[in-house]
Amino acid sequence: MAAKRILMIVGDFVEDYEVMVPFQALLAVGHAVHAVCPDKKAGDTVATSVHDFEGAQTYSEKRGHNFALNATFADVDPASYDALVIPGGRAPEYVRLNPRAIEMVRHFFTAGKPVGAVCHGAQLLAAARVIEGRTVSAYPACRPEVELAGGTYADIAIDAAVTDGNLVSAPAWPAHPAFLAQFLDVLGTAIVHGAERRAA
16 A cells, blocks of 8 residues: 555634544554644644533533644645545634645545545535535535535434545544545545455
8 A cells, every 4th residue: 555645725714533543543554644724833822722511402512632734735745745624613614715735625626536534524625616516525514515515414423434536534433444535435445454464
């Protein structure tokens, strides 16, 4: 398996699990992951938020960790990356106002590179106008944005994910096992367990 270079676009109050889990999981299987935020540089941090489902009509929100960025937004050349990941939380709501972030997202779709988006990550996809005719999952409150951008909203279980060509999307962090499995498949990453390796 060739290691991939993966760009992750984040921002303040990105959802804690939705940034931490994919970032660490993709590193663990040997890929390089660069997390960037508009107007911030490598070594800066973004605040995260913890979204939970506790029986209210919408998610609750609590302060999470500080997440350290390991690359500088202004220095990023999207052409040098093989894939893109967009976590959710409140970050996509304001990151989508950054013209360069929009250009970055469009590059990955124009080039047909793998893209993963979770939860409110669909807000950035909708703003970039890259989901027309595509099936997209997102947090249910983002359904109008998906549909207004010409996408078909995938009304799936909270722990499920959907793949449409190069795009893998999921409604929220409970979907990480499905989301990561499908994203790794689109990346062309094969996980081989010890017994399987010995038998090969």
